Amino acid sequence: MAVCENKKTVDYEIYESCYGYVNSRCGQGIFLELDNGQRAFAYKFWSLRTGSKVLCTVLRKPMNDRLTLVGIDSIIEYAA
Numbered sequence: 001m002a003v004c005e006n007k008k009t010v011d012y013e014i015y016e017s018c019y020g021y022v023n024s025r026c027g028q029g030i031f032l033e034l035d036n037g038q039r040a041f042a043y044k045f046w047s048l049r050t051g052s053k054v055l056c057t058v059l060r061k062p063m064n065d066r067l068t069l070v071g072i073d074s075i076i077e078y079a080a
Helices: none
Strands: 009-011 017-025 031-035 039-043 051-061 068-077
Touching: 017 068, 031 051, 031 068, 039 051
Parallel strands: 039 068
Antiparallel strands: 017 031, 017 051, 031 039, 051 068
């Protein structure tokens, strides 16, 4: 994990855990914003509502035009 001067996480390494909030969803999965501000995608969780908080693990780092791929480990808080 890279850290900048103000102690904020810049980028996650593979298999690191992090928190994320569901931004939007599609038929394939959900788009999240991770706790460091990075955008990510998770397959097969399209039923989660926007605003839900989840605990996830980074499976693939972002490259070219692809987002960070994460796996959902646990649902912390469901959005109403």
